[in-house]
Amino acid sequence: xxxxxxxxxxxxxxxxxxxxxxxxxxxxxxxxxxxxxxxxxxxxxxxxxxxxxxxxxxxxxxxxxxxxxxxxxxxxxxxxxxxx
Amino acid sequence: xxxxxxxxxxxxxxxxxxxxxxxxxxxxxxxxxxxxxxxxxxxxxxxxxxxxxxxxxxxxxxxxxxxxxxxxxxxxxxxxxxxxxxxxxxxxxxxxxxxxxxxxxxxxxxxxxxxxxxxxxxxxxxxxxxxxxxxxxxxxxxxxxxxxxxxxxxxxxxxxxxxxxxxxxxxxxxxxxxxxxxxxxxxxxxxxxxxxxxxxxxxxxxxxxxxxxxxxxxxxxxxxxxxxxxxxxxxxxxxxxxxxxxxxxxxxxxxxxxxxxxxxxxxxxxxxxxxxxxxxxxxxxxxxxxxxxxxxxxxxxxxxxxxxxxxxxxxxxxxxxxxxxxxxxxxxxxxxxxxxxxxxxxxxxxxxxx
Numbered sequence: 329x330x331x332x333x334x335x336x337x338x339x340x341x342x343x344x345x346x347x348x349x350x351x352x353x354x355x356x357x358x359x360x361x362x363x364x365x366x367x368x369x370x371x372x373x374x375x376x377x378x379x380x381x382x383x384x385x386x387x388x389x390x391x392x393x394x395x396x397x398x399x400x401x402x403x404x405x406x407x408x409x410x411x412x
Numbered sequence: 413x414x415x416x417x418x419x420x421x422x423x424x425x426x427x428x429x430x431x432x433x434x435x436x437x438x439x440x441x442x443x444x445x446x447x448x449x450x451x452x453x454x455x456x457x458x459x460x461x462x463x464x465x466x467x468x469x470x471x472x473x474x475x476x477x478x479x480x481x482x483x484x485x486x487x488x489x490x491x492x493x494x495x496x497x498x499x500x501x502x503x504x505x506x507x508x509x510x511x512x513x514x515x516x517x518x519x520x521x522x523x524x525x526x527x528x529x530x531x532x533x534x535x536x537x538x539x540x541x542x543x544x545x546x547x548x549x550x551x552x553x554x555x556x557x558x559x560x561x562x563x564x565x566x567x568x569x570x571x572x573x574x575x576x577x578x579x580x581x582x583x584x585x586x587x588x589x590x591x592x593x594x595x596x597x598x599x600x601x602x603x604x605x606x607x608x609x610x611x612x613x614x615x616x617x618x619x620x621x622x623x624x625x626x627x628x629x630x631x632x633x634x635x636x637x638x639x640x641x642x643x644x645x646x647x648x649x650x651x652x653x654x655x656x657x658x659x660x661x662x663x664x665x666x667x668x669x670x671x672x673x674x675x676x677x678x679x680x681x682x683x684x685x686x687x688x689x690x691x692x693x694x695x696x697x698x699x700x701x702x703x704x705x706x707x708x709x710x711x712x713x714x715x716x717x718x719x720x721x722x723x724x725x726x727x728x729x730x731x732x733x734x735x736x737x738x739x740x741x742x743x744x745x746x747x748x749x750x751x752x753x754x755x756x757x758x759x760x761x762x763x764x765x766x
Contacts, residue, residue: 357495382655
């Protein structure tokens with residue numbers, strides 16, 4: 329019984345490794361380590377937050393520029409007296 | 413302080429105030445189709461990103477038949493952030509071609525090509541062809557079985573053109589079949605010839621746009637169109653859109669990094685269900701519509717000739733559409749543009765789903 333179990337185990341191991349050898353190897357195109365995956369997804373989230381933040385800042389700046397343009401105070405007054 | 417010193421240093425030498433004045437005086441028309449103006453800016457931004465990521469990848473890529481595939485695997489698995497820059501370059505290229513198409517069809521539907529802007533169309537059209545060739549040549553760099561088969565089919569298709577076909581095929585392949593010579597040739601195109609050509613054409617395209625100003629659709633030309641200063645208004649809007657596009661490319665690169673297949677083998681049969689890049693699918697589906705022989709002539713040759721005539725007609729539209737050139741409405745060319753667009757979308761979808 330003991331020998332039989334050993335032979336069975338050995339046979340199964342050989343078959344298992346054989347099937348692994350014939351399995352199509354897929355090239356990892358993305359880091360596989362869990363810590364790397366976590367860092368990448370966290371960075372992506374922060375990156376999007378930064379983008380949204382920048383967009384908000386630019387939009388606020390643009391609104392301010394448009395308000396000034398509407399008031400007409402951005403234009404140069406050609407008749408304004410010059411201080412010498 | 414240093415910033416102020418630098419500013420003064422430059423201002424002493426160059427008339428920056430005059431340049432600012434010029435940028436502020438440049439007006440961009442405001443109307444219901446003005447969102448189409450941003451597609452050109454997005455394409456330019458994506459081109460810049462492609463140049464930057466391409467320069468990073470070229471440090472590690474080896475354009476040799478024995479090492480090309482292995483060098484890509486090294487870039488993806490061993491080089492720090494290599495996987496990201498490769499995926500970014502891939503998705504940047506896909507989006508760049510998408511936006512070139514949107515920009516082109518937008519120009520076609522709003523008749524922005526009409527007199528005196530014919531050369532803007534011509535330079536833009538050549539840039540589209542260059543972008544597609546960029547895609548094809550970049551695809552072969554991977555040197556996997558999918559890329560190998562796709563380039564074999566694409567260059568073989570070009571070889572079906574009468575008279576010049578054989579010359580084009582041999583010129584592109586560097587021989588009768590796709591070999592290591594083709595890889596070196598495509599590499600030269602991808603990193604040297606096409607970038608120089610595209611830089612020249614982008615420069616010319618922008619120069620013409622600055623010279624003629626933004627076009628307004630015929631239907632809105634007679635209306636009182638308010639103009640918006642390019643700087644800072646439109647420039648800031650461009651920046652916001654570019655940020656979103658950058659975010660999309662980065663997200664796609666992280667969530668959907670492109671796979672690498674088996675190494676190319678010239679003697680192995682092509683893998684099953686192989687498809688070219690999406691922008692060639694409409695051409696492939698068109699070829700399928702034609703029978704093997706038509707009145708004794710090769711069906712594939714006739715199909716390639718028909719597609720070439722269609723593309724050439726597309727290119728010549730600004731010179732054919734006389735009504736638009738006179739500032740009149742030309743609904744026939746709007747219909748032609750819609751037919752072209754629908755045909756392209758339908759055939760691409762059919763090719764994608766089949």
